[in-house]
Amino acid sequence: MMKQEQYIKTIVRRLQCTGGRKKEIARELEADIQSAIAGGESWEQVQKRMGSPALVASEFNRNFPEKERKGAKRKRRIRIFVIIAAVLLAAAALIWWLLPKNYPLGKHGVFDEKTVVDAAEKVISLLDDKDYDSLEAMSTDSMKKVMNQEKMDEARSQVGDNWGGFQSFGSVYSGEVKDSNGLYAVVQLVAVYENRTVTYTISFNEEMELAGLYMK
Secondary structure, three states, rough: OOOOHHHHHHHHHHOOHHHHHHHHHHHHHHHHHHHHHHOOOOOHHHHHHOOOOOHHHHHHHOOOOOHHHHHHHHHHHHHHHHHHHHHHHHHHHHHHHOEEEEEOOOOOOOHHHHHHHHHHHHHHHHHHHHHHHHHHHHHHHHHOOOHHHHHHHHHHHHHOOOOEEEEEEEEEEEEEEEEEOEEEEEEEEEEOOOEEEEEEEEEOOOOOOOOEEEOO
């Protein structure tokens, strides 16, 4: 059994009229209910006599002018549109915050380009030497799990077999990436081998720990 306040609110929510008319009807309903109770009816009897909120609201709606009903529906659609727009805007803001943002290297005063490039070249040199102990020591906790010969041999095989000996470094591109997890320096570095050219993408966190490695 609904309480009186909830009963009236449920009816008013279903009314297809202006806000002012809704307030007026709410006052009328409350007055009618209080009058009936003062006359000896219980709230349960009053509610049973009046009918369900949906029934009461439909009776009111049938008596509203068509223009008023259409206006109320239009305002309701506008409110729904505003709510949806607000939700989408909030979602877009969250996505924007979560997605990585790219900046020039050094933008935030954390990374130095020479230091970062030198560190990337060192990583490649250690990979070529299969010095996984040194690589693991300079890696983040998540990267330590893949800094072993099995994982790295698998990664190299995806690029191709028989690279040959290292010859030289080629072009270098660097930048910063900021996401919800923090700020990273990212270096894309071309390494030339006897039989193949490999492009490394290597990232470091703010402590200059190896945080990411990709080769193609």
